[in-house]
Amino acid sequence: MITPLFITLLLLTAIISFFLYQRTNQEIHLMLAIVTTIVFLVWVLAIAHWSIHILALLTLLCIRIPTLSPKIVKVYEE
Numbered sequence: 001m002i003t004p005l006f007i008t009l010l011l012l013t014a015i016i017s018f019f020l021y022q023r024t025n026q027e028i029h030l031m032l033a034i035v036t037t038i039v040f041l042v043w044v045l046a047i048a049h050w051s052i053h054i055l056a057l058l059t060l061l062c063i064r065i066p067t068l069s070p071k072i073v074k075v076y077e078e
Contacts, residue, residue, distance in 0.1 A: 010040040
């Protein structure tokens, strides 16, 4: 019971801190948003079901980054 409540509070804290940073431009709100987002991601990935991990892995394997893709080089023989 406490786990979903804790995860929701972490997410709300990160979102509210980010919006406060946008309105006030104080660095403490940005740092709070970054730290709570990192804790949120670690916590969620730690309790996630294995199928979510496999889905994320397959998604990452299917993404093609244009700058890292091999380029075809034409070689002319004379």
